[in-house]
Amino acid sequence: MEDQVTALHAYRKFAVFLSASVFAGMAMAQPLESTDPDLFFTIDGEDAGIVPIAVETGQSNPVSYDFGSGSVSLRVADAISMSGRYTDPLFCFDFSPGVSALASLDVIDANGHPVVAGLSLDGSLQYDLLANQIGVTPLAGSRCFYKGSSTNVFGLFGQPPFEPEAAPGDSIFGDAFLGEAVSIEFQGLPSFVTAGSQISYQLVVSNVSGRRLDNLGLQELFPANEDFFDATLTLDGWTCSGGVQCPSSSLNGSDSLRFQGFDMRPGETIVFDITRTVNGSSAVDSVIDLYAGVIAADTPLEPFDTAQTSTTVVGAGDSLSVAPAEATVGEDAVITVTALDAGQNPVPGIEVVIDNTDGLQVDPVGPTTTDPEGEVLFRASTTAAGDYSVQFSATDTAISPGTGTVSFNAAAPDAIVAYVDQNGAVANGSDQVLVKVYLEDQFENPVPGITVEVIDDGGLTSLPPSAVTAPSGIATLPATSEEADSYLIELAVSGQTSETVTVNFVAGDPADFLFVQGPTDTPEEGTISPAVVVQLVDENGNWIEDNDSVEITLQLRQGSSAIIPGLAVATVTDGQATFPGLSLDGVPAGIDYYLRAFGTFSGAPLLQDSTPFDITALVPDTLALNLDFDSQYSQGAQASGLIDFTYTQNAGDIEQIFNVFRVFDDQGEEVDPATYDAIFQSVSYGPAGYENYIRPLSGSSAANVVAPESVQITADFVLESTAPLGDYTLSLTSYDVTGEDPDSVSLGNADNGDYPIFASAVTDSISLVEAQ
Numbered sequence: 001m002e003d004q005v006t007a008l009h010a011y012r013k014f015a016v017f018l019s020a021s022v023f024a025g026m027a028m029a030q031p032l033e034s035t036d037p038d039l040f041f042t043i044d045g046e047d048a049g050i051v052p053i054a055v056e057t058g059q060s061n062p063v064s065y066d067f068g069s070g071s072v073s074l075r076v077a078d079a080i081s082m083s084g085r086y087t088d089p090l091f092c093f094d095f096s097p098g099v100s101a102l103a104s105l106d107v108i109d110a111n112g113h114p115v116v117a118g119l120s121l122d123g124s125l126q127y128d129l130l131a132n133q134i135g136v137t138p139l140a141g142s143r144c145f146y147k148g149s150s151t152n153v154f155g156l157f158g159q160p161p162f163e164p165e166a167a168p169g170d171s172i173f174g175d176a177f178l179g180e181a182v183s184i185e186f187q188g189l190p191s192f193v194t195a196g197s198q199i200s201y202q203l204v205v206s207n208v209s210g211r212r213l214d215n216l217g218l219q220e221l222f223p224a225n226e227d228f229f230d231a232t233l234t235l236d237g238w239t240c241s242g243g244v245q246c247p248s249s250s251l252n253g254s255d256s257l258r259f260q261g262f263d264m265r266p267g268e269t270i271v272f273d274i275t276r277t278v279n280g281s282s283a284v285d286s287v288i289d290l291y292a293g294v295i296a297a298d299t300p301l302e303p304f305d306t307a308q309t310s311t312t313v314v315g316a317g318d319s320l321s322v323a324p325a326e327a328t329v330g331e332d333a334v335i336t337v338t339a340l341d342a343g344q345n346p347v348p349g350i351e352v353v354i355d356n357t358d359g360l361q362v363d364p365v366g367p368t369t370t371d372p373e374g375e376v377l378f379r380a381s382t383t384a385a386g387d388y389s390v391q392f393s394a395t396d397t398a399i400s401p402g403t404g405t406v407s408f409n410a411a412a413p414d415a416i417v418a419y420v421d422q423n424g425a426v427a428n429g430s431d432q433v434l435v436k437v438y439l440e441d442q443f444e445n446p447v448p449g450i451t452v453e454v455i456d457d458g459g460l461t462s463l464p465p466s467a468v469t470a471p472s473g474i475a476t477l478p479a480t481s482e483e484a485d486s487y488l489i490e491l492a493v494s495g496q497t498s499e500t501v502t503v504n505f506v507a508g509d510p511a512d513f514l515f516v517q518g519p520t521d522t523p524e525e526g527t528i529s530p531a532v533v534v535q536l537v538d539e540n541g542n543w544i545e546d547n548d549s550v551e552i553t554l555q556l557r558q559g560s561s562a563i564i565p566g567l568a569v570a571t572v573t574d575g576q577a578t579f580p581g582l583s584l585d586g587v588p589a590g591i592d593y594y595l596r597a598f599g600t601f602s603g604a605p606l607l608q609d610s611t612p613f614d615i616t617a618l619v620p621d622t623l624a625l626n627l628d629f630d631s632q633y634s635q636g637a638q639a640s641g642l643i644d645f646t647y648t649q650n651a652g653d654i655e656q657i658f659n660v661f662r663v664f665d666d667q668g669e670e671v672d673p674a675t676y677d678a679i680f681q682s683v684s685y686g687p688a689g690y691e692n693y694i695r696p697l698s699g700s701s702a703a704n705v706v707a708p709e710s711v712q713i714t715a716d717f718v719l720e721s722t723a724p725l726g727d728y729t730l731s732l733t734s735y736d737v738t739g740e741d742p743d744s745v746s747l748g749n750a751d752n753g754d755y756p757i758f759a760s761a762v763t764d765s766i767s768l769v770e771a772q
Contacts (some may be wrong), residue, residue, distance in 0.1 A: 028233050049574075085598060088147050089154060091115035093217035093260055095297040096141025105136055110223040113256040145219070145293040145306065154291060154306050161305045181208050182216070182264070184294045186309040190372025192346045193288070193311050196280035198236065199372075203257065203272040204514060205294055207264040209303060213296040217248075220257035221291040222276070231282035231313045236275040243270035257292070264296075284315040285343055300491070314374070315341035317350045320392050321406025327383050329408045329443050335362075335378040337392050337402060339370045346374025350399065354378065356391040360406060367395055385410045385445035410473070413450055418491055418498040421476075427484040427505035435477040435503060437491055440467050446473020450493060458487035460503060481505040484542035507542035507575075510550060512599040513608035516576075521614045524589050531580035532610075534597045536572050544575040551701035552577045555596040556587070557609075563587060567595070589617040623657070625732055627764035635771045636721035641764075643713045643732060657758055658737045658745050664729040664763075671728070678720045679728070679768065724766050734759040 022316050090109065094117075107116035119138050126135035138144075147154045155161060161181070182205070184319040189201040203220060207213050222228035235255040242245040245262045247270075264270065279286070297303035309730045317339045327333035333543060339350035350370045354362050360380040366470035368376045380390070385408050393401035417438040425431040439447040444458060452475040457463045461478050481487075484507040491498045517533035534545045534552055551571045556564040564587070570577040587593075593612040643661075663679060671679075735755035737745050749755060 021710035025391050028737075071498055084295075089221050089291040090144070090146045091219040091221065091258070091293065092119050092138070092142055092144035093120045093218070093219075093295065093297065094139070094142050095121050095215065096139045105138070105520050109221070110228045111222075111256070113221070113224065114251065114258055115219065115221070117251055118259070136310045141297070143295055143297045143302070143304075144580075145295075145296040145304075152168075153689045154293075154308055156293075156295060156302075156304050156306075158330070161303075181306055182213060182294055182296055182303045183205065183208055184218070184292055184305045184307045186290060186292065186307050189290070189309050189311055190348055191311055192314045192348055192372065192374050194314055194316065194347060194349065195231075195278055195282040195284070197349065198277045199233075199311070200273065200275045200277060202676065203274060203292055203307070204269060205264070205272075206269040207266055210266055211263055212263065213303065214263045215260070216262055216294060216296045217257075217260040218257065218262075218294045219292065220272075220274075222256070223288060224256075226279060226281060231275040231288045232279040233288060234279060236277050238272050238274040241271050241273070243268055246270055278313065282313045282339065285311055285345065286313045287311070288313065312345060314345035314347050315343060317347045317394060317396055317399040318342045319400040320350075320352065320394060320402030322390065322392055322402040324405050324407070325380070326407045326409065327380075328411050329441065329445060330381075330411055332381050333406050333408065335380055335390065335404065335406060337370075337378065337404075338375050339394065339399065346370075348372045348374050350374070350376075351395040352376045352392055353395060353746070354390065354403065355393050356389070358388040358390055358406075359384075360388050362390070368482070376381070380406050382408055383443040383445075384408070385441075385443075410445040410447040411443065412473060413439040413447045413493055413496070414442040415440050416493050416496060416498040418489075420501050420503055422502045424506050425480075425542060426508045427481045427538070428508050429480055429482045429540070432478045432480055433503050433505065434480065435463065435489055435491075437467075437469070437475045437477075437493065437498060437499060439473050439475075439493060446471070448473060450475070452477070453492050454489065455492045455497065456488070456490040458489050458503070459485075460487040460489065463503075465491065473608075479503065482540040482542075484538075484540075506546075507544040508538035508540075510536050510544055510547065510606060511539040512537050512541075513552065513597040513599075513606055514543075515595070515597070515608065515610045518610040519582075519593070519595055519613040521616060522584055523616045524587070524618050527584065527586050528582040528613075531578055532582060532595065534572075534577045535576075535581070536575045547575045548573055550599050550601050552597050552599045554582070555598075556593060557586075557596050558590060558593050562596075563593070584615055587615055589615045623734055623759040625734065625759055625762040627730055627732060627762055629730060629764045631765065632767045632769055633719055634769055635719055635723050635725070637771070638716075638718050640714055641730075643715060645711045645713070654736055654758065655738045656736075656740065656742070658735040658750060659753060660733050660747060660750055662731040662733070662761075664731060666727040669730075675724060678740075679723045680717045680719070719768065720768045721771065723768050725770065727765065727767050730764045730766060731761040732763075733757060733761040 007746055040295075053523070092107075092115070094104075103121045105119040105121055107119075108113065109115045119136075119142055122137040122139050126137075143156060145154070145156055146158060151158050175640075184203065184205045187202040187204055190199055193199055205216075205218065223232045224235065237255060238257060240248065240560050243262075244265060245642050247259045247262050250256065251260060252259045257274070260339055282288075289308065290310065291306070291308045293304065293306045296301065297304075318341050319339075321338045323336040323338070325333040325335045328726040337352050339347040339352065339413060341347050348370050351367045353367045354365070358382070360379045360382050364378065370376045378392075380388075382388070388406045388408070389403060391401055391403045391404055393399075419436055419438075421434040421436055422431075423433055425433045437452045439450055439452075441447050447469060448471045451466050453466045453470050454463055454477065460481060462481060463479040464477050467477045484505050487503045487505075488500050489503055490500045495746075514535045514537045515532065516535050517530060519528045519532055520530070522528050532554070536547050536550055536552075538544060547570070551569065553569045554567045555562045556567045568582060569581045570579060591614045592612040593615055594612050596607065597610075598605065598607040600606065624644075624646040626644040626646075626760050627641065628644070630639065633639050663676050665671055665675075733750075734757070735750050736758040737755050740755075745755075
C-alpha cells in the first residue's frame with residue numbers, strides 16, 4: 001500500500017466520529033495475532049475516526065481486494081489498546097439499492113462478524129502514506145452506528161436516538177408532538193455469569209410509531225474473539241417470534257444478528273430469544289459488553305434506537321453472604337442469601353439449603369438455586385419478636401456457609417396496661433412515684449418505641465408530658481410532690497386512651513403541729529368556739545393522717561408568759577386532735593392571747609403557736625328598736641311603715657324574744673281590739689321569714705326567735721274607711737322569753753309582767769284624717 005501515493009480527502013461530511021472496536025458476530029474468525037501499528041482504517045467525516053486494522057495469523061495482507069466485483073474487505077481491531085473492554089462499536093447499513101457505485105466495502109470486526117456488508121463507496125480507496133491510513137467515502141444512503149469520539153454516545157453518527165420533546169420546532173405551548181420511533185432493548189441478561197455457563201436473554205424490537213416501517217436494519221454485537229477480549233461469548237443460536245416478517249437468518253450466515261430489509265407494522269414487536277455460552281477461559285472480574293442498533297432509514301424521519309448492556313464474569317462459589325432481614329411479627333421477613341466468589345462477586349447457579357432456622361418458620365425448606373443475580377430468597381415468619389440467627393450452606397461443600405440475623409419487631413399496640421410503681425411515696429419533693437404503661441401487640445410481644453402521652457395529669461405537674469416505651473414495652477413517667485394527695489392520671493397511646501390510674505403521695509414523719517381551726521375572739525368567762533383543732537404535719541405541712549400516738553398539750557399564752565400552762569391535753573387520732581369547750585374562766589379581757597401546742601415524736605420536740613386572739617369584756621344584751629311611720633294617714637288608704645331591729649347578743653344569754661305592737665289614743669289609753677282592727681283592716685309583715693316578729697293585738701302567733709343582728713321589717717296595711725279619726729301613738733315592746741315554750745307565750749302573760757322587758761317601748765305618732 002505504501003507505493004500508492006494519494007492524499008486522504010473528505011468527500012462528504014458525516015458530522016460523525018467513527019471509531020470501531022471489537023464487535024460481536026455469528027462465526028469465530030481466524031485468531032488475530034496483533035494489530036498493525038502502522039496501518040489504520042478511516043471513514044471520512046468532520047470528526048474523522050481512525051481504527052487500527054487487525055492482522056490475521058499467517059496472513060500478510062490485512063486488506064483484500066476483489067477487482068472483479070469492485071469490492072474491498074478488511075478487518076478492524078480494538079481501538080482502545082486491546083484492553084479487553086468492548087468499547088467502540090461500529091456497524092453500517094447501505095440504504096442505496098440500485099445505485100451504481102465504483103466500489104463497495106465489507107468490514108469484519110475483530111470477532112470475525114460482518115459489521116459492514118457491501119457498503120457503496122463514492123470513489124476509489126484513498127491513501128495517506130504519511131499517516132499509513134486507508135480512507136473511504138460512502139454514498140449518501142449509508143447509515144453507520146458507532147460511538148462518537150467527542151460525544152461518547154453510541155448511536156447513529158454518534159448521536160442518541162431522536163427525542164421528540166427535544167425537537168425545538170415540534171411543539172406548541174410546551175406539548176411535544178410524538179414523532180415516528182422504533183425501539184430496541186436488551187432484556188433478561190443476568191448481571192453476573194460464570195465462565196463456561198450458558199446464558200439466555202432477549203432482544204426486543206418494537207415499532208412504536210403510527211405508521212409502517214419498511215426496510216429496517218438491525219445489528220447485535222458482542223465480544224467473541226478470545227485473543228482480543230478477557231471475556232467472550234460463543235455463537236450458540238437464536239430464534240425470532242412475534243413479527244409478521246420475523247427474520248429467520250442473519251446476513252452473511254452470521255449468528256451475530258445482522259439483518260436488513262425486514263418490515264414492521266405499527267405497534268408490532270419482534271422478540272429475539274438468544275442463547276450464548278460464556279467462554280470457559282473468560283477472566284474473572286472481566287465485563288462483557290453487548291450492543292445493538294436498529295434503523296428504518298427509508299422514512300423521512302429515519303427513526304432509530306440503540307441498546308447496550310453488560311454482565312460481569314465471576315469465579316466459582318467461595319462463600320455465602322446472608323443479608324440482615326427485618327419484619328413485623330405476623331408478616332414475612334425476606335432473607336437474601338448471595339453466593340459470592342473469592343472476589344466477593346455474586347455467583348448464579350449455586351444450590352443453597354438452610355441449616356439452622358433458630359425456631360423460625362422458613363420457606364422454601366428444600367435446596368434453592370441462586371438466580372442470575374447470584375441471589376436466592378427465603379421467607380421467614382414467627383409471632384415472637386426478637387433477633388434470630390439463621391445459617392445457610394451450599395450443597396457444594398467447598399463453599400463456606402453463611403450466617404445472618406433476622407429481626408422481628410413487635411406489631412402495633414393491641415393491649416395497654418397502666419399501673420403505678422412505688423405508689424404512696426413520701427411527699428418530700430424527692431421520693432418518686434413511677435407511672436408505667438406497658439404495651440403489647442396481638443401476639444403478646446412488648447412494643448418498644450411508642451410514645452405514651454399524658455392527657456390529664458390531675459394536677460401532678462411534675463409528671464412528664466410523655467415517655468417512649470423501652471425494649472421491655474414499658475414507658476416510665478416519674479413524678480414527685482411536696483403535697484400529700486391523690487392524683488387521677490389519664491394517658492393515651494396512638495389515639496387510644498388507657499384506663500386512668502391514681503397516684504398517691506403520703507405525708508412523711510411528724511415535723512410540726514398545724515392549727516387547722518385556731519382560737520377566735522372569745523368573751524370573758526366564755527369558752528373558745530368553734531373547737532380548736534390541731535393537726536400533726538410533716539416538714540411540708542402535709543397532714544399525717546395515719547398517726548394515733550403523739551400527745552399534744554395546749555397552753556394559753558400572752559406575750560412570753562404562760563397564762564394557763566396546761567389548758568388541755570389530747571392524743572391525736574388519725575393525725576388530728578380536737579379540743580372542744582376550752583374554758584377561759586378567770587382570764588381577764590385582753591388582746592393578743594395565743595395557744596401553744598407542743599409535744600414530742602421519737603424524742604424530737606414539736607411546737608407550734610396559734611394566731612393571736614382577743615378575750616373581750618362582758619357587755620349586756622341590747623336591742624335597738626326604731627319605728628318609721630308617716631305622720632298622717634287617710635281613712636281607707638293603703639299604707640306602710642318600717643320597723644327596725646338591731647340586736648347585739650354580747651353575753652349570749654338571750655335566745656328568744658317576744659315583740660308586741662300596741663296602739664294608744666291621744667289620752668294615752670291603749671285602744672281596744674275593735675278599734676285596733678278598725679285602724680288596721682289588714683296588715684302583713686315582710687320580708688318573708690320575718691312575719692312573726694310582730695305580735696298584733698288580735699289574732700295569735702308564736703313567740704319569736706331572736707332576730708338577726710339587723711333586720712328591717714315592712715308593715716303593709718289598709719285602713720278602714722270608717723277608722724276613727726284622731727291622733728294615735730304606735731308602740732313596740734320586746735320581752736325576754738328565753739326558755740319558754742313558744743306556743744305558750746301570750747299577750748296576757750306579757751301584760752301580767754310574767755316576762756322581763758328586754759327593750760322598752762319605742763313609739764311613733766300618727767294622725768288619721770278623713771279621706772280626701
